[in-house]
Amino acid sequence: xxxxxxYDRDAALDAALTLFWRxxxxxxxxxxxxxxxxxxxxxxxxxxxxxxxxxxxxxERYFRKQHADFxxxxxxxxxxxxxxxxxxxxxxxxxxxxxxxxxxxxxKTLLGATEQDxxxxxxxxxxxxxxxxxxxxxxxxxxxxxxxxxxxxxxxLARRYQADLTALGFEASRRISREELAVSxxxxxxxxxxxxxxxx
Amino acid sequence: xxxxxxYDRDAALDAALTLFWRxxxxxxxxxxxxxxxxxxxxxxxxxxxxxxxxxxxxxERYFRKQHADFxxxxxxxxxxxxxxxxxxxxxxxxxxxxxxxxxxxxxKTLLGATEQDxxxxxxxxxxxxxxxxxxxxxxxxxxxxxxxxxxxxxxxLARRYQADLTALGFEASRRISREELAVSxxxxxxxxxxxxxxxx
DNA sequence: GGGAAAATTGAGTGATCACTCAAATGTGAC
DNA sequence: GTCACATTTGAGTGATCACTCAATTTTCCC
Numbered sequence: 067x068x069x070x071x072x073y074d075r076d077a078a079l080d081a082a083l084t085l086f087w088r089x090x091x092x093x094x095x096x097x098x099x100x101x102x103x104x105x106x107x108x109x110x111x112x113x114x115x116x117x118x119x120x121x122x123x124x125x126e127r128y129f130r131k132q133h134a135d136f137x138x139x140x141x142x143x144x145x146x147x148x149x150x151x152x153x154x155x156x157x158x159x160x161x162x163x164x165x166x167x168x169x170x171x172x173x174k175t176l177l178g179a180t181e182q183d184x185x186x187x188x189x190x191x192x193x194x195x196x197x198x199x200x201x202x203x204x205x206x207x208x209x210x211x212x213x214x215x216x217x218x219x220x221x222x223l224a225r226r227y228q229a230d231l232t233a234l235g236f237e238a239s240r241r242i243s244r245e246e247l248a249v250s251x252x253x254x255x256x257x258x259x260x261x262x263x264x265x266x
Numbered sequence: 267x268x269x270x271x272x273y274d275r276d277a278a279l280d281a282a283l284t285l286f287w288r289x290x291x292x293x294x295x296x297x298x299x300x301x302x303x304x305x306x307x308x309x310x311x312x313x314x315x316x317x318x319x320x321x322x323x324x325x326e327r328y329f330r331k332q333h334a335d336f337x338x339x340x341x342x343x344x345x346x347x348x349x350x351x352x353x354x355x356x357x358x359x360x361x362x363x364x365x366x367x368x369x370x371x372x373x374k375t376l377l378g379a380t381e382q383d384x385x386x387x388x389x390x391x392x393x394x395x396x397x398x399x400x401x402x403x404x405x406x407x408x409x410x411x412x413x414x415x416x417x418x419x420x421x422x423l424a425r426r427y428q429a430d431l432t433a434l435g436f437e438a439s440r441r442i443s444r445e446e447l448a449v450s451x452x453x454x455x456x457x458x459x460x461x462x463x464x465x466x
Numbered sequence: 467g468g469g470a471a472a473a474t475t476g477a478g479t480g481a482t483c484a485c486t487c488a489a490a491t492g493t494g495a496c
Numbered sequence: 497g498t499c500a501c502a503t504t505t506g507a508g509t510g511a512t513c514a515c516t517c518a519a520t521t522t523t524c525c526c
Contacts, residue, residue, distance in 0.1 A: 239377065306474065307515065
């Protein structure tokens with residue numbers, strides 16, 4: 067009776083991503099995964115090596131999406147600083163039931179990781195560092211375009227920007243209204259825009 | 267052979283607090299708890315009703331400590347705004363191996379809670395709301411003392427302050443140096459102080 | 467000191483955990 | 497058409513999960 071239809075790896079990973087994002091690594095059981103991917107244990111272990119490997123793949127997937135999203139927002143903006151501000155404002159426009167409102171998966175993973183099973187936490191940390199590096203590159207570019215003063219510390223600004231983003235994501239995960247979230251996002255966005263050197 | 271010595275409830279709860287704070291609810295097993303509290307399962311269930319109840323008690327304990335800490339910092343300060351700024355700066359002075367550096371337990375619990383087992387998340391959320399209410403009271407007091415302009419929105423300022431604190435705690439949980447953390451804390455503290463209305 | 471109450475003990479409960487593998491079946495080369 | 501291979505299947509693995517309880521020992525009142 068076996069061999070129903072070959073699984074769709076992309077769809078499976080998307081389903082696993084949604085599941086892990088919602089429930090986290092530890093609270094997600096193989097039963098949950100079987101149901102979400104519509105796969106039996108054997109298939110799951112043939113396709114991915116273990117629960118941990120599968121989680122790692124979904125984490126990478128999540129990172130790629132976030133990263134691509136950030137990069138494209140920056141590219142679409144008139145300037146680096148404008149792009150950084152726009153990216154913050156986008157948060158406020160997310161619908162209340164959007165999965166993004168359940169806080170950044172990287173942050174959840176980092177905070178949820180224990181020291182004896184440190185691999186996942188370290189992985190999440192590395193991805194966050196890559197995001198920070200991308201943000202630092204944007205601030206650096208702003209410097210070279212004369213948007214920021216030459217003495218600005220791009221690395222520090224990037225760390226603070228990422229921290230603000232984390233805090234905003236945390237606010238979003240609470241039960242606050244869209245208006246309140248929009249106000250917070252607007253404040254942070256204006257803080258970024260206020261860094262701009264008045265030119266001529 | 268039973269009846270070694272009666273357990274010390276305060277010491278047991280402190281040990282449980284440290285354990286749950288580090289590992290989180292799901293990743294902590296009863297075996298871990300038995301070892302940390304030096305109690306056998308029967309005693310644990312006689313003293314506390316369940317793992318969940320025990321976690322609830324430790325969460326309350328954590329909240330009480332944080333709350334008392336916040337209130338005493340405010341009382342020791344020359345003014346409400348000064349106290350709020352001081353509380354932020356204290357973060358930077360924490361040693362690298364302090365348990366406080368492993369991020370706020372309330373935040374970790376809230377982010378780690380799943381929707382089907384929502385009780386713990388809601389509890390953490392309520393405690394966070396109480397902290398925010400305490401912060402709002404401080405901003406309100408600052409208004410009435412003329413430290414803040416009359417049109418200031420204490421509730422909003424409190425939410426933003428709490429978000430900043432969360433972001434700072436997240437930065438602290440990463441591998442950043444004490445100096446970097448101090449710079450971030452100083453920035454946030456000065457942001458609070460900058461709200462002060464210049465009087466005469 | 468004697469006896470009832472209180473409290474700890476730790477082996478053991480069924481359930482669930484992540485995971486395995488022999489069997490069954492679809493797939494593609496020839 | 498046939499056969500070798502790749503892949504799915506799902507019952508079943510031992511381990512560990514949160515939790516229970518009869519037995520045992522200490523405490524404390526008299």
